[in-house]
Each structure stands twice: as C-alpha cells, then as structure tokens.
Amino acid sequence: MSAETNKRPTNNNGYIWIVAAFVLLVFGGFVISEATPLLFPTQGSAESRQVDDLFKFMLVIGGAIFLLVQGLLVYSVIRFRAKPGDTSDGPPIHGNATLELVWTAIPSVIVLVLVIYSYNVWISNTAAKDNEQVVQGIGRRFAWSFTYEVPETAIPDDVSVSDLSPTVQTQLEAKNSFTITSNELHTYVGRPVKVLLNTEDNQHAFWIPAMRIKQDLLAGRTTEARFTPIEAGNYPIVCAELCGDGHGAMRAEIVVHPDEETYLAWFNDTANTVFYPPEDPVERGRQILASGAYPCSGCHTLSDLGWQGVTGPNLNGVGDRADSVRAAATGETPEEYLHRSIYFPSEYLVPGFGALMPQFQPDDPGAPNYMPIEDHIAIVAYLCTQTSTGESVCDLDNLNQIAGQ
Ligand code: HEC
Ligand SMILES: [Cu+2]
Structure with missing residues (x-):
C-alpha cells in the first residue's frame, strides 16, 4: 500500500x-x-x-x-482493484467486534x-367493523362463487313459496332465508365487507390486489377477509395458491357499486331470477351456469358465457358433438350423453382428457358436488343448444325421463 x-x-x-x-x-x-x-x-x-x-x-x-x-x-471494486502486475495477497483482516x-x-x-x-x-x-355486509366466498377448482342470504321476508307477495325451486324451499325451511349466487363479488363504497371463505376441495387463496387483502382458504375451516371499499369500480380477484391444473384461470371480479342504491338494484335483479325463474329450461340453464353456482367456468371454454377454462374440453358446439362423434362413441342419445357426462363424468372420457371433472350428484344436498335434478335438467337443456344453428339437438321429454323426473 x-x-x-x-x-x-x-x-x-x-x-x-x-x-x-x-x-x-x-x-x-x-x-x-x-x-x-x-x-x-x-x-x-x-x-x-x-x-x-x-x-x-x-x-x-x-x-x-x-x-x-x-x-x-x-x-x-474501483477503490481496491489490484494494480496491474500485483499478484500479492491482500492484508489479512480478522473480525471487528464493533x-x-x-x-x-x-x-x-x-x-x-x-x-x-x-x-x-x-x-x-x-378488526370487526360495525354494520358489516357478510358474504360467503367459495373456492373450487377452478372458479370462485359468492353467496348472499335473502330473508324470507323479501319474497314478494305475488310469489308463493311452493312455486320456488325445491332447493330454495329446503333452505327456507331450514333457516328462514335462502341464498343467491354470483360469480362476482358485489359490494358498495363505504360499507365494510366480511367475506367468509370456504374451499370445497384443496387449498386456494383469495386475493384482491386492489383491496390489499390475501387470505388462504383451508379445507374444513372457515377463514375471513375484511375490507371497506372506498373507490367504485371493477377489480380482479385472483387465486394466489397453486391449486392445480386450471389455477391460472381461477379468477373473478369484485364489483364495487358507487352507492347502496345501485348495489340493491343488482341484488334485487339477482333475487328476481329466483322468484321468477324463466319458464324455458334452456334459458333457466343458461342463467344457472352464468350465476357461477357451479365451477364449470374454471375448466371449460364457452363463448356464450365468457368462460375461458382449458382443463376440460371446449364446450362451444358441444351439442353438435354430442349428436355426432360422442353419440357414435357411446351409443347414447345426445341428451343421455350430456346428462351422463355431468352425473358420471369418468364413465366416458373425452379423448385427450383425464378424469378431472367433479362428479356432480343429486342425492346429498350437504356435499360440495350437489346438483339437484331441476338444475341438472336445465343445464343439460342449455348445453343441447350449443350448436352451429342454435337449435337444440335433444329430446327434452326423454331427458326428463332419463334424469328421473
Ligand atoms: C375441475 C375441472 C372441471 C370442472 C369444474 C367441470 N368440468 Fe366438465 N370436464 C372436465 C374434463 C377434464 C372433461 C373431459 C373428461 C371427461 O369427459 O370427463 C370434462 C368434460 C365435460 C363434458 C363433455 C364434453 C364433450 O366434449 O364431450 C361436459 C358436457 C362437461 N364437462 C360439462 C361440465 C359442466 C356443465 C360443468 C359444471 C357444472 C363442468 N363440466 C365442470 C373438467 C371439468
Ligand atoms: Cu385456486
């Protein structure tokens, strides 16, 4: 030196x-x-x-x-660089206690x-806030759904309970209220929200970047996420826990309405779909699938409903295929094929796909894969119309008979 x-x-x-x-x-x-x-x-x-x-x-x-x-x-690097030709060791330095x-x-x-x-x-x-709006959030491979309680007192005078769907009637008997389902989380500015989170399969994580909250969903346990929206708008909800093949498609939206009035307009519209269900099973099936009551959107693509999942086959034109290649492969009528592909999905696997679809069933209302027969028939009736012409390929009387109604 x-x-x-x-x-x-x-x-x-x-x-x-x-x-x-x-x-x-x-x-x-x-x-x-x-x-x-x-x-x-x-x-x-x-x-x-x-x-x-x-x-x-x-x-x-x-x-x-x-x-x-x-x-x-x-x-x-600059100050202590070795001079050209300097091959000596640096000075030996030992620990410095200070x-x-x-x-x-x-x-x-x-x-x-x-x-x-x-x-x-x-x-x-x-911390718990005053006057919290409570929403149930459900994570399933690979979609979110949100359910809201509607009290029995909200049922309009011109609607008689016996005309409502059996599922709604069962809920009313059990707890004097029933739930409506949405694939979006609806809230409004200024109202604190408490989301009660449950998973119906493996672990997921509920993440709303705009709200700065992230909360795991744990099997067999209810977890909570709290926030108070302050800015109207639509923001993404993301699954932040690698939960399987379609994890990247497990997204939804939170809709923050500017005030209670616009929120209630949405709420009443949604409740009305339960009070006044469309007569036409095709229309009813479309409504059920669009509501996000079932997690199909996370695995299937279907342009009519904006689905973009890729874990299962593309459902665009599934009616035509049910009537042609699938009928040839299984020997079933299209209505029978579509019916069985939802209640018994692993019985016939679409070539190129594994047995990943949950088996929906009409028997145990407490189970996560519960799909009552009236929902099932409407869903199949709707899928039967996914054809190039928009015409149904199915015989609905036969469908009712097969499905046991
Ligand atoms: C976890 C992913 C997943 C979910 C959720 C799911 N499916 Fe599937 N689905 C699949 C896979 C994978 C296949 C292909 C294997 C098979 O045939 O079972 C399939 C096949 C199908 C088929 C047959 C398609 C064809 O081309 O023949 C129909 C119809 C169908 N699903 C409808 C639905 C409906 C309706 C829902 C919601 C109620 C749903 N699926 C939910 C993964 C899923
Ligand atoms: Cu997930």
Missing part, C-alpha cells in the same frame, strides 16, 4: 462524510419508496392506505440498505420497529 492510501481523513471530516452518506442513502430510499407505488393497483379499500404506508416505510429502509450495499460494492455489534444492533432495532408497526396495521385491518 502506498503512503497516500494510508492517509486517513481527520475525525471531523470523517463524521461529515458519514452524515452526508446517511442523508444521501435515506434520500435514495425515499425516492425508491415514492416511485415504486406508482406501479401499484388502485387503492380500493380503506385498508389499502395503511398497507401501502407500511410497505413504503419498508421500502425506505430496504432502499437505503440496497443503495448502501451496492454503493460499497461499486466503491470497493462493526459486528453495529450491524447486528441496527437490523434488530429495524425488525422490532417493523414488528410493532405491522402488527398494529394487521390488528386494525382485521
């Missing part, structure tokens, strides 16, 4: 340099923490502000440490501050 490199700055100068470097690093941390959130989705909930503030706080610290480490690295104490103590303090800060955010964001 030359004499020059051994010359150290005087103590006074040293402090100034350290303070200057510290200020510069923290400033750099601030720049990083202010710039990064520009990439974030909308702050859709009251909670998202707290979460973002916590994240920005961590970015200031992380950004400053990043700049310190990278700065020292670049500095050292340095090690400092770089243990500072991170300990930082982590402690972060623990206290994030614990407070977590406690405040997960």
Whole structure:
C-alpha cells in the first residue's frame, strides 16, 4: 500500500462524510419508496392506505440498505482493484467486534420497529367493523362463487313459496332465508365487507390486489377477509395458491357499486331470477351456469358465457358433438350423453382428457358436488343448444325421463 492510501481523513471530516452518506442513502430510499407505488393497483379499500404506508416505510429502509450495499460494492471494486502486475495477497483482516455489534444492533432495532408497526396495521385491518355486509366466498377448482342470504321476508307477495325451486324451499325451511349466487363479488363504497371463505376441495387463496387483502382458504375451516371499499369500480380477484391444473384461470371480479342504491338494484335483479325463474329450461340453464353456482367456468371454454377454462374440453358446439362423434362413441342419445357426462363424468372420457371433472350428484344436498335434478335438467337443456344453428339437438321429454323426473 502506498503512503497516500494510508492517509486517513481527520475525525471531523470523517463524521461529515458519514452524515452526508446517511442523508444521501435515506434520500435514495425515499425516492425508491415514492416511485415504486406508482406501479401499484388502485387503492380500493380503506385498508389499502395503511398497507401501502407500511410497505413504503419498508421500502425506505430496504432502499437505503440496497443503495448502501451496492454503493460499497461499486466503491470497493474501483477503490481496491489490484494494480496491474500485483499478484500479492491482500492484508489479512480478522473480525471487528464493533462493526459486528453495529450491524447486528441496527437490523434488530429495524425488525422490532417493523414488528410493532405491522402488527398494529394487521390488528386494525382485521378488526370487526360495525354494520358489516357478510358474504360467503367459495373456492373450487377452478372458479370462485359468492353467496348472499335473502330473508324470507323479501319474497314478494305475488310469489308463493311452493312455486320456488325445491332447493330454495329446503333452505327456507331450514333457516328462514335462502341464498343467491354470483360469480362476482358485489359490494358498495363505504360499507365494510366480511367475506367468509370456504374451499370445497384443496387449498386456494383469495386475493384482491386492489383491496390489499390475501387470505388462504383451508379445507374444513372457515377463514375471513375484511375490507371497506372506498373507490367504485371493477377489480380482479385472483387465486394466489397453486391449486392445480386450471389455477391460472381461477379468477373473478369484485364489483364495487358507487352507492347502496345501485348495489340493491343488482341484488334485487339477482333475487328476481329466483322468484321468477324463466319458464324455458334452456334459458333457466343458461342463467344457472352464468350465476357461477357451479365451477364449470374454471375448466371449460364457452363463448356464450365468457368462460375461458382449458382443463376440460371446449364446450362451444358441444351439442353438435354430442349428436355426432360422442353419440357414435357411446351409443347414447345426445341428451343421455350430456346428462351422463355431468352425473358420471369418468364413465366416458373425452379423448385427450383425464378424469378431472367433479362428479356432480343429486342425492346429498350437504356435499360440495350437489346438483339437484331441476338444475341438472336445465343445464343439460342449455348445453343441447350449443350448436352451429342454435337449435337444440335433444329430446327434452326423454331427458326428463332419463334424469328421473
Ligand atoms: C375441475 C375441472 C372441471 C370442472 C369444474 C367441470 N368440468 Fe366438465 N370436464 C372436465 C374434463 C377434464 C372433461 C373431459 C373428461 C371427461 O369427459 O370427463 C370434462 C368434460 C365435460 C363434458 C363433455 C364434453 C364433450 O366434449 O364431450 C361436459 C358436457 C362437461 N364437462 C360439462 C361440465 C359442466 C356443465 C360443468 C359444471 C357444472 C363442468 N363440466 C365442470 C373438467 C371439468
Ligand atoms: Cu385456486
């Protein structure tokens, strides 16, 4: 080492340099923490502000440490580069107790501050709020559905309970209310929401980036997610837990209505589909599938309903195929084939696909794969019309007979 490199700055100068470097690093941390959130989705909930503030706080610290480490690295590469022809070893340096104490103590303090800060955010964001809207969220491979309770008192005077579907009647008997289902989560600005989450198969995770919430769904347990929307709009809901083949298709939307009135307009429209179901089974089947009451959308593509799943065969034109290649392969009529491919899916596997479709059944209302016969017939009647002409290929009387009604 030359004499020059051994010359150290005087103590006074040293402090100034350290303070200057510290200020510069923290400033750099601030720049990083202010710039990064520009990439974030909308702050859709009251909670998202707290979460973002916590994240920005961590970015200031992380950004400053990043700049310190990278700065020292670049500095050292230039400053301590070996001179040409210098093949000697560097000076042997052993541990420095002061340095090690400092770089243990500072991170300990930082982590402690972060623990206290994030614990407070977590406690405040997960606390029960007054006047919560309670929604059941169900995750199934590979679709979300959301159910809302409708009290018996909401049934209009001109509707008699005995005309409602058997499933609704059973629910009314059991709990004086029934549920309506949607493949979207509907809420409105200012009303706190509590989503009770259940999975009907394996683990999923309910993630709404705009609300800054993410919560696992655990088999056999109900978990909760809470938030209060503050910004009207439609935002994505994503499954954040690799749950199988169609995981990437397991998406839905949250619709935040601007006020209670527009929310209730949606709610009443949806309840009316139960009070005044369409006479035509085809129309009824379309409505049932569009509601998201069954998880078909996560596995099948069907343009008429906007489905984009790829785990199972494309259902565009399935009526034509049921009437041609499938009829030839199974010896069944199209209505019989479509009926059996839902109640007994593994009996005949479409070439190129495995036995991944859940077996829907009409017998046990408590089971996740329950599909009552009246829903089933309507769904099959609808699939029978997925043809190039839009005409049904099925004999509906025969369908009623096969399905046992
Ligand atoms: C977890 C994924 C999954 C879900 C959910 C699912 N299916 Fe399937 N489906 C499949 C697979 C895979 C096949 C092909 C293998 C077979 O024939 O069983 C299939 C086959 C079918 C077929 C036969 C298609 C043809 O070309 O012959 C029909 C019809 C069908 N499904 C309807 C439905 C309906 C209606 C629902 C919702 C009530 C549904 N599926 C839910 C995966 C799924
Ligand atoms: Cu999932």
